[in-house]
Amino acid sequence: MFENLTSKLREALRNISGQATISEPNISEAMQELKSALIDSDVNKDAAEQFIEEVKNKSLGREVLPNVSPEQQIVKFVYDELVNFLGDKEAPLNLQSNPSVIMLVGLHGSGKTTTSAKIASHLMKKGRKPMLVACDVYRPAAIDQLEILSKEINSGFYAQRDSLDVVTIAKYALTTAKLNNFDTLIIDSAGRHQIDHEMIMELVRLKQSVNPDEILLVVDAALGQESASVAKHFNEALGITGVVLTKLDGDAKGGAALSIKKVANSPIKFVGVGEKINDLESFYPDRMASRILGMGDIVSLVEKAAEEIDKKEAEELQKKMLENKFDLNDLMQHIKQMKKMGGLESILSFLPGGDQLADIPDLDNDAIAEMESLINSMTKAERQNPDIIDFSRKKRICKGSGRTIETLNRLLEQFNMMRKFMKNTSLLKKIMSGLSPSSLLGALSSGGSPTSAFRRGSNYTPPKKKRKKRK
Numbered sequence: 001m002f003e004n005l006t007s008k009l010r011e012a013l014r015n016i017s018g019q020a021t022i023s024e025p026n027i028s029e030a031m032q033e034l035k036s037a038l039i040d041s042d043v044n045k046d047a048a049e050q051f052i053e054e055v056k057n058k059s060l061g062r063e064v065l066p067n068v069s070p071e072q073q074i075v076k077f078v079y080d081e082l083v084n085f086l087g088d089k090e091a092p093l094n095l096q097s098n099p100s101v102i103m104l105v106g107l108h109g110s111g112k113t114t115t116s117a118k119i120a121s122h123l124m125k126k127g128r129k130p131m132l133v134a135c136d137v138y139r140p141a142a143i144d145q146l147e148i149l150s151k152e153i154n155s156g157f158y159a160q161r162d163s164l165d166v167v168t169i170a171k172y173a174l175t176t177a178k179l180n181n182f183d184t185l186i187i188d189s190a191g192r193h194q195i196d197h198e199m200i201m202e203l204v205r206l207k208q209s210v211n212p213d214e215i216l217l218v219v220d221a222a223l224g225q226e227s228a229s230v231a232k233h234f235n236e237a238l239g240i241t242g243v244v245l246t247k248l249d250g251d252a253k254g255g256a257a258l259s260i261k262k263v264a265n266s267p268i269k270f271v272g273v274g275e276k277i278n279d280l281e282s283f284y285p286d287r288m289a290s291r292i293l294g295m296g297d298i299v300s301l302v303e304k305a306a307e308e309i310d311k312k313e314a315e316e317l318q319k320k321m322l323e324n325k326f327d328l329n330d331l332m333q334h335i336k337q338m339k340k341m342g343g344l345e346s347i348l349s350f351l352p353g354g355d356q357l358a359d360i361p362d363l364d365n366d367a368i369a370e371m372e373s374l375i376n377s378m379t380k381a382e383r384q385n386p387d388i389i390d391f392s393r394k395k396r397i398c399k400g401s402g403r404t405i406e407t408l409n410r411l412l413e414q415f416n417m418m419r420k421f422m423k424n425t426s427l428l429k430k431i432m433s434g435l436s437p438s439s440l441l442g443a444l445s446s447g448g449s450p451t452s453a454f455r456r457g458s459n460y461t462p463p464k465k466k467r468k469k470r471k
Contacts, residue, residue: 011037024060027074031056034078042224044259047085051258054081079289085258086285091242091267094213095128099177101185101210104244105203105234106218108191111246113142115218115272116188117149118280119244122270123184124155130184131156133173135166135206138190146188153277156182166190166202167209174210185210195230200237207238216269218244219256227256231264240264246272249279257288326419328383332375335368370403374411377401386412 011033031052038048058077093102102119104112113136120130132150134157136142143159150157158173170187177185189206192199207215217240219227227245234240243266245257261267268283375383377400382389389397394408 024056027056027059030074038258042256042259044225044228044263047228047259047262050262051081051085054084075293079293082258082289082292083285085262086288087261087267087283088285090282090284091269092282093123093269094241095123095184097213099131099174099183099185100214101174101187101212102214102216103187103189103203103207103210103212104216104218105189105238105240106191107195107220107230108193110191110218110220111272112136112191112218113145113188114149114275115244115246115270115280116146116186117153117155118272118277119216119270120150120155120184120186121153121277122280122282124153128184129156129182130186131158131173131177131180131182133157133170133185133187134159135169135187136190137164137166137169142188142190149277156180167205170206170210187212195233203238214242215240216242216244217266218246219260221245221248221256224256225259228259228263231260231266235264235266240266242267242269244268244270244272245283249273328375328378328386328415331415331418332372332383335372370407371411373401374398374403374408386415 034055035048035052038051039045043051055074055077058080059074094100095102104116104119106112116132120132123130132146132155134143134146136146140161143161147157147159156177158169158176160169160172163169166189173185173187176182187206187210189203190199215238217231217234219230221227223230231240231243243260243264245260245268248257248271257268257271268285271281271283271288273279273281374397377397378389382393382397389412394405398405398408
């Protein structure tokens, strides 16, 4: 998500070392590099300059604390300022009315229609009953798309295909919601390629007709520095209550997240991290600051796992691990659970130094796909007892999966190592035997602060592994 910014920040902060005090001469070069890193990552120039000024003001003249390096102390100041720029604290949706009305606005192509369904799905998990309202009347495909999405998540849906009057549509939708006990209306409005007077006036009339509890601006993160300007103009015209930053999983550099709150004075409430309905995350400034600095976000990972992984299946796997009965069927189950959580790359993005871990050959998605295809080509008996897989069975498995004997041997070797680890390690047994979530998080971070986590992440170098050439 923020790979470019994270790597540049690491390089800038590494240059501060061996100083007894933090003064302007010994941090000036690092601050200049930090500023360049922010601007290169599409942070608004004025916002970047303000950010650097705040970090310098907090840093200058401070003595380096005992057992803390200058780099670590500066990281703490950078972290604090990142949190401040990103919004200080979570900004949840304000849904006090019944029905509550959420109005989505934004430029064409920002992802409003898909985001409408994502927010509806998010609210349904919290027990609410939303209805999607099609007010993008100029793009017929938008109405069809919203209807299909509503069926996918099993939410309410309202449209008037023969009307271009969005005010009338919204009013009838509000009446329909009251009659059918929908407690939330999510209005998908029309966008333009650029902000114009006609567009703004239609949105103003729409706002006046339904008096929305929330007006959320949907912004494509790929807009970069322009996203802050777009947010500022929409805010001046409509008084937006929050921002949804979409497509952070793509090529976006992520600087938009650091610019919007300061430039437009509007909190980021959600971020879109994929095309699937569940690829929407509530925005937590402190957690995002931690991820930007390469410290990871274990709390969000635990929450994501709790939401996506079946509790009963997880308990059964836990029991098998403790009893050393883990087999290839269970490994396949692990792979499926990992896919539910967005795949390996998604999981690594939450871990300290995870962006660098992704460079390890044995941890790439291709290797996971190889494992899956090999296990799928095995019989039930072979999955339950891999020890019976002789050369004849190996040839059949490889023929069925399209993989090589070498690849299968590597899988079996790794699986045997995994079983030995489960049998011998006391740490696993302690973790699996009922450590509380807080204790587990403490163990994962080794008792370190965010600064020390960054320190470990910044110094981490993936081991180089030589892989034999495939025949």
